[in-house]
Amino acid sequence: MSLTIAEVEHIAELAKLGLTDAEKALYREQLSAILDYAATLQAVDTSAIPPTATGLPLRNVMREDAVRPSMPREDVLANAPDASEGYFRVRAVFESGD
Amino acid sequence: MLHSFTIHRAAALLRAGEISATELTAAVLDRIYAVDNAVKAYLTLLPEVALAQAAAADAAIAAARAAGTLADLPILTGIPLAIKDVITVAGVRTTCGSKILESYIAPYQAAVVDRLAAAGAVILGKTNTDEFAMGSSTENSAYFTTHNPWNLDRVPGGSSGGSAAAVCADECLAALGSDTGGSVRQPAALCGVVGIKPTYGRVSRYGLVAYASSLDQIGPLAKDVTDAAILLGAVAGYDPRDSTSVDLPVPDYVGVRDQGAGDRGLHGLRIGVPREYFAPGMQAEVEGAVRAAVELMAELGAEVREVSLPHTDLALPVYYIIAPAEASANLARYDGIRYGLSAPADSLWEGYRRTRGQGFGAEVKRRIMLGTYALSAGYYDAYYLKAQQVRTLIKQDFELALQDVDVIACPTSPTTAFRIGEKVDDPLSMYLSDVFTLSLNLAGICGMSMPCGFDAAGLPIGLQLIAGAFAEATILRAAFAYEQATAWHKQKPAPG
The missing domain is CATH 3.90.1300.10 (Amidase signature (AS) domain)
Incomplete structure (x- = not known):
């Protein structure tokens, strides 16, 4: 299969990855080759095979819903690119007028 | 010494x-x-x-x-x-x-x-x-x-x-x-x-x-x-x-x-000794040792x-669907807000694109793209679910x-x-x-x-x-x- 540049741009937008035109062209070629390789799976009859999500037989793991100490706020914010008054500062989600 | x-x-x-x-x-x-x-x-x-x-x-x-x-x-x-x-x-x-x-x-x-x-x-x-x-x-x-x-x-x-x-x-x-x-x-x-x-x-x-x-x-x-x-x-x-x-x-x-x-x-x-693990293309000295x-x-x-282990050939394609799919979800956390690189931008969305575009290297971007594709609408069953089903066969091989x-x-x-x-x-x-x-x-x-x-x-x-x-x-x-x-x-x- 061969991806189009528009498909590459769509995937990049879903992943919020800003790509240069050169990267788009490269990933179009490389992803197409890798997906061709992955297409060998299509030949396997899996109609009666359940999916495996983990190697373990574990399912839901419960713990007591108890209050426990959490990381101090200043430690959490210490790596923040932009923080103010004990909060992360972010750019506006909605533009003015929205 | x-x-x-x-x-x-x-x-x-x-x-x-x-x-x-x-x-x-x-x-x-x-x-x-x-x-x-x-x-x-x-x-x-x-x-x-x-x-x-x-x-x-x-x-x-x-x-x-x-x-x-x-x-x-x-x-x-x-x-x-x-x-x-x-x-x-x-x-x-x-x-x-x-x-x-x-x-x-x-x-x-x-x-x-x-x-x-x-x-x-x-x-x-x-x-x-x-x-x-x-x-x-x-x-x-x-x-x-x-x-x-x-x-x-x-x-x-x-x-x-x-x-x-x-x-x-x-x-x-x-x-x-x-x-x-x-x-x-x-x-x-x-x-x-x-x-x-x-x-x-x-x-x-x-x-x-x-x-x-x-x-x-x-x-x-x-x-x-x-x-x-x-x-x-x-x-x-x-x-x-x-x-x-x-x-x-x-x-x-x-x-x-x-x-x-x-x-x-x-x-x-x-x-x-699994016969599938001595495939053509491997270095003769490795096989000999x-x-x-x-x-x-x-x-x-x-x-x-x-x-x-009859499904050995399928492990690589299964891995390169499942691992990138999980990576694309795990690496969504690098958004330039809570920690790590944060590229200047005029909008929240452009900040995400620039931070991730500049901060990640070529292989990481390649796997995020691959995983995002495998999990995206219309391709999930054909890639991700299929890979998880074949994963079952690989697991059964070993069992x-x-x-x-x-x-x-x-x-x-x-x-x-x-x-x-x-x-x-x-x-x-x-x-x-x-x-x-x-x-x-x-x-x-x-x-x-x-x-x-x-x-x-x-x-x-x-x-x-x-x-x-x-x-x-x-x-x-x-x-x-x-x-x-x-x-x-x-x-x-x-x-x-």
């Missing part, structure tokens, strides 16, 4: 009062200063922290000697170790080999590091890795490529290539790595050291920066089987902070060696038979084979260390370097790599031993017996 010690030798000398932890740590730091310009194993060195920990260990040893409790002292007291830079040490930079975390100081500490600290170990520093553990050579590190101490023009393998090279070049006594598709075993093979990928759930992943959460597992890299068993025993065990950690007792892994010490034999052990190792184990009393045998023996990697630059432009060819290791992660079972010879160029060859879930002691039994009958692990390179 002290830098070349194993953990068990150094621990005995520390207890005998013949060396101090401070002398030992200083000697290993001197070794790092002497050879790391050539090997480039470390991303971050912590000499002051290490020497302070060593002084504390010396005080603990002196107190234990005065109290007559030396026998109760944890074996890792005063032992200098290296940590792959995808595992957090509180207050220390954790880059994951990525520019997006270049200035990230971990505010919390991995469970495995807590365990090492409680045992009195000394942390020398953080070792190089392919970015977010995605790679087989360390060439995907955003900082530099680590060089194989056996031949500096060759890769050390990856992604735990920094840890493997540091162990190999005596720049630490042992190290921790992480293994998602072979990232402990393949570099162990290419550097000629011992590496274990424990069963999924054996070691807590708390504080291991996530790549593919259903496959990731932390494991030891060491100079011999005894040291690998010591380090595995020190970090294994239940941790409520990792919900996939399993609450099973940790066996005495080192004790396995002494159990077999009577006849040093492998009588009663059934070893399977692995077959000779199996013959030796047969001479030691093991019963050897051929087994079949069936391991009904007839206790251990599976095969090559760790199809070739010895390849040249730096040889595979960087061909992702599929790089992925094939892990073709014999990644099926174990898909099945969730355990495996290890240990040295079993050298090729004509003098590069080490790795023997992979595989067993079922929580059967680490079984592979260690075979490994101890093989190691006691050979001397491969005693050969050392002279880097720099």
Whole structure:
């Protein structure tokens, strides 16, 4: 299969990855080759095979819903690119007028 | 000289009062200063922290000697170790080999590091890795490529290539790595050291920066089987902070060696050789060395038979759907808001695009793209669900084979260390370097790599031993017996 540049741009937008035109062209070629390789799976009859999500037989793991100490706020914010008054500062989600 | 010690030798000398932890740590730091310009194993060195920990260990040893409790002292007291830079040490930079975390100081500490600290170990520093553990050579590190101490023009393998090279070049006594598709075993093979990928759930992943959460597992890299068993025993065990950690007792892994010490034999052990793992295209010297190792184990009393893992060919395509899919979800957290690189932009959305576009390297972007595609509307069933179904078949292959045998023996990697630059432009060819290791992660079972010879160029060859879930002691039994009958692990390179 061969991806189009528009498909590459769509995937990049879903992943919020800003790509240069050169990267788009490269990933179009490389992803197409890798997906061709992955297409060998299509030949396997899996109609009666359940999916495996983990190697373990574990399912839901419960713990007591108890209050426990959490990381101090200043430690959490210490790596923040932009923080103010004990909060992360972010750019506006909605533009003015929205 | 002290830098070349194993953990068990150094621990005995520390207890005998013949060396101090401070002398030992200083000697290993001197070794790092002497050879790391050539090997480039470390991303971050912590000499002051290490020497302070060593002084504390010396005080603990002196107190234990005065109290007559030396026998109760944890074996890792005063032992200098290296940590792959995808595992957090509180207050220390954790880059994951990525520019997006270049200035990230971990505010919390991995469970495995807590365990090492409680045992009195000394942390020398953080070792190089392919970015977010995605790679087989360390060439995907955003900082530099680590060089194989056996031949500096060759890769050390990856992604735990920094840890493997540091162990190999005596720049630490042992190290921790992480293994998602072979990232402990393949570099162990290419550097000629011992590496274990424990069963999924054996070691807590708390504080291991996530790549593919259903496959990731932390494991030891060491100079011999005894040291690998010591380090595995020190970090294994239940941790409520990792919900996939399993609450099973940790066996005495080192004790396995002494159990077999009577006849040093492998009588009663059934070893399977999978016919699919000796495929055309593999280096003839690798096949020869692995077959000779199996013959030796047969001479030691093991019963050897051929087994079949019929879905082996499908492990690579399954892995390269599932691992990128999980990675694309895990790496969504790098948004430039809470930590890490944050590129200036006029809008929130453009900030995400620029931060991630600038902060991630080529392989990470490639896998995020691949995983996002496999999970996207219209392709989920054809790629992700299909891969999970074939994952079931791969898991069943091992379950069936391991009904007839206790251990599976095969090559760790199809070739010895390849040249730096040889595979960087061909992702599929790089992925094939892990073709014999990644099926174990898909099945969730355990495996290890240990040295079993050298090729004509003098590069080490790795023997992979595989067993079922929580059967680490079984592979260690075979490994101890093989190691006691050979001397491969005693050969050392002279880097720099």
